[in-house]
Amino acid sequence: xxxxxxxxxxxxxxxxxxxxxxxxxxxxxxxxxxxxxxxxxxxxxxxxxxxxxxxxxxxxxxxxxxxxxxxxxxxxxxxxxxxxxxxxxxxxxxxxxxxxxxxxxxxxxxxxxxxxxxxxxxxxxxxxxxxxxxxxxxxxxxxxxxxxxxxxxxxxx
Amino acid sequence: xxxxxxxxxxxxxxxxxxxxxxxxxxxxxxxxxxxxxxxxxxxxxxxxxxxxxxxxxxxxxxxxxxxxxxxxxxxxxxxxxxxxxxxxxxxxxxxxxxxx
Numbered sequence: 001x002x003x004x005x006x007x008x009x010x011x012x013x014x015x016x017x018x019x020x021x022x023x024x025x026x027x028x029x030x031x032x033x034x035x036x037x038x039x040x041x042x043x044x045x046x047x048x049x050x051x052x053x054x055x056x057x058x059x060x061x062x063x064x065x066x067x068x069x070x071x072x073x074x075x076x077x078x079x080x081x082x083x084x085x086x087x088x089x090x091x092x093x094x095x096x097x098x099x100x101x102x103x104x105x106x107x108x109x110x111x112x113x114x115x116x117x118x119x120x121x122x123x124x125x126x127x128x129x130x131x132x133x134x135x136x137x138x139x140x141x142x143x144x145x146x147x148x149x150x151x152x153x154x155x156x157x
Numbered sequence: 158x159x160x161x162x163x164x165x166x167x168x169x170x171x172x173x174x175x176x177x178x179x180x181x182x183x184x185x186x187x188x189x190x191x192x193x194x195x196x197x198x199x200x201x202x203x204x205x206x207x208x209x210x211x212x213x214x215x216x217x218x219x220x221x222x223x224x225x226x227x228x229x230x231x232x233x234x235x236x237x238x239x240x241x242x243x244x245x246x247x248x249x250x251x252x253x254x255x256x257x
Contacts, residue, residue: 074186074195077256116257153190 061143069146072120080154081105082113086122086136087151090144093126093135161234162216168241169212175248176206182255205248212241 073079084103088094096114100107114134117123122140125132140147180202187195220227 070194074190074192075183075198075255077182077185079186080189150190153192 093133165238
């Protein structure tokens, strides 16, 4: 069995020790083999369930981030407006009021969209102020090519 | 006694309603963004819709017309009910996320 499993599973699993036989007064050599103890970090790779924004040295956008952005934009009701907001603040941070003016949308709508976007870690408030400007988060900036791809598909519609 | 078959059909109707809302949103988005992603969403939701329409059609035609089939279908109706209710819960969450 040991041949089929990596050595680390058998670390400290086999112990040899002497048991003193109380009846005869002799020591008896005994070997016990305990079952290998698995711990989840050993079997399941780290970062499998957590989403780290880094690309881990890969080129191009992070595929998992791409999926999230596509769903938020193409799979939800106000997605198109969310894409327009992201595209608007990608170069110059703006506050909700200014975004509403530029996009010709209701201030309340913008506040709602920005709330969803910040909950999904796409935009961040510059400071904790009422009229604070919103800007793209680090992970969003790193994967801006996905947004550009989607904006190209939206075009001028 | 609870008529599980009727409850399952009610759940199927609820699923159809939820899927109509989801497809409506996806089609609106597809008209602006034409891509594999948006077409895929519409396709998946439509296939689920067909599944639920088939359940309703099965109930209204085969099940209602055939006494023998009705008896044997009633024996497994609670399974169909469980499947449909789980789908209703899942679709409710999906529609909630989609319409936010």
